[in-house]
Amino acid sequence: RTIAYQNCLYAGMCSRVGEENGTRFIGKSMLADPDGDILVEGSAESELVVADIDLAAARRRHKENPYLTLRRPDEYLYIVRNC
Numbered sequence: 001r002t003i004a005y006q007n008c009l010y011a012g013m014c015s016r017v018g019e020e021n022g023t024r025f026i027g028k029s030m031l032a033d034p035d036g037d038i039l040v041e042g043s044a045e046s047e048l049v050v051a052d053i054d055l056a057a058a059r060r061r062h063k064e065n066p067y068l069t070l071r072r073p074d075e076y077l078y079i080v081r082n083c
Helices: 002-007 055-064 073-081
Strands: 011-013 017-020 023-026 030-032 038-041
Touching: 002 011, 002 030
Parallel strands: none
Antiparallel strands: 011 030, 017 023, 030 038
Protein backbone atom coordinates (compact mmCIF):
# COMPACT_ATOMS: atom_id res chain seq x y z
CA ARG A 1 0.00 0.00 0.00
CA THR A 2 2.81 2.39 0.81
CA ILE A 3 4.50 1.80 -2.54
CA ALA A 4 1.24 2.59 -4.34
CA TYR A 5 0.74 5.79 -2.35
CA GLN A 6 4.31 7.08 -2.55
CA ASN A 7 4.62 6.46 -6.28
CA CYS A 8 1.05 7.46 -7.22
CA LEU A 9 0.32 4.18 -8.97
CA TYR A 10 -1.54 0.92 -8.65
CA ALA A 11 0.48 -1.78 -6.92
CA GLY A 12 -0.29 -5.47 -6.78
CA MET A 13 1.13 -8.07 -4.45
CA CYS A 14 0.82 -11.76 -5.27
CA SER A 15 1.21 -14.47 -2.69
CA ARG A 16 0.76 -18.19 -2.93
CA VAL A 17 -1.18 -20.45 -0.60
CA GLY A 18 -0.57 -23.83 0.92
CA GLU A 19 2.49 -25.43 2.43
CA GLU A 20 5.80 -26.54 1.00
CA ASN A 21 8.81 -27.99 2.83
CA GLY A 22 7.39 -26.91 6.18
CA THR A 23 6.74 -23.33 5.09
CA ARG A 24 3.13 -22.15 5.18
CA PHE A 25 2.02 -19.54 2.64
CA ILE A 26 -0.99 -17.42 3.62
CA GLY A 27 -2.18 -16.00 0.30
CA LYS A 28 -3.86 -12.61 0.74
CA SER A 29 -2.84 -11.25 -2.67
CA MET A 30 -4.02 -7.67 -3.10
CA LEU A 31 -4.21 -4.61 -5.32
CA ALA A 32 -3.84 -1.09 -3.90
CA ASP A 33 -4.83 2.12 -5.65
CA PRO A 34 -2.73 5.32 -5.94
CA ASP A 35 -4.16 6.53 -2.60
CA GLY A 36 -2.93 3.37 -0.88
CA ASP A 37 -6.43 1.97 -0.43
CA ILE A 38 -6.94 -1.75 -1.02
CA LEU A 39 -9.17 -2.34 -4.05
CA VAL A 40 -9.28 -6.10 -3.76
CA GLU A 41 -7.76 -8.63 -1.39
CA GLY A 42 -7.62 -12.36 -1.74
CA SER A 43 -8.26 -14.91 0.95
CA ALA A 44 -6.10 -17.72 2.28
CA GLU A 45 -7.52 -20.00 -0.43
CA SER A 46 -6.31 -20.43 -3.99
CA GLU A 47 -8.21 -17.91 -6.11
CA LEU A 48 -7.92 -15.23 -8.76
CA VAL A 49 -8.45 -11.64 -7.66
CA VAL A 50 -9.51 -9.10 -10.28
CA ALA A 51 -10.24 -5.37 -10.13
CA ASP A 52 -10.93 -2.54 -12.54
CA ILE A 53 -8.48 0.35 -12.38
CA ASP A 54 -8.93 4.00 -13.31
CA LEU A 55 -5.82 5.20 -15.12
CA ALA A 56 -7.10 8.78 -15.14
CA ALA A 57 -7.24 8.71 -11.33
CA ALA A 58 -3.61 7.57 -11.21
CA ARG A 59 -2.59 10.43 -13.52
CA ARG A 60 -4.49 12.96 -11.38
CA ARG A 61 -2.90 11.60 -8.20
CA HIS A 62 0.56 11.84 -9.77
CA LYS A 63 0.01 15.50 -10.65
CA GLU A 64 -1.20 16.28 -7.11
CA ASN A 65 1.87 14.71 -5.47
CA PRO A 66 5.22 16.31 -6.35
CA TYR A 67 7.10 13.53 -4.51
CA LEU A 68 9.17 12.45 -7.50
CA THR A 69 10.08 16.02 -8.48
CA LEU A 70 11.71 16.51 -5.08
CA ARG A 71 14.36 13.86 -5.66
CA ARG A 72 18.02 14.95 -5.59
CA PRO A 73 19.95 12.55 -7.83
CA ASP A 74 22.96 14.85 -7.57
CA GLU A 75 23.20 13.85 -3.88
CA TYR A 76 22.97 10.07 -4.42
CA LEU A 77 26.70 9.57 -4.86
CA TYR A 78 27.39 11.41 -1.60
CA ILE A 79 24.90 9.19 0.23
CA VAL A 80 26.30 5.98 -1.25
CA ARG A 81 29.91 6.91 -0.50
CA ASN A 82 29.13 7.86 3.09
CA CYS A 83 27.01 4.91 4.14
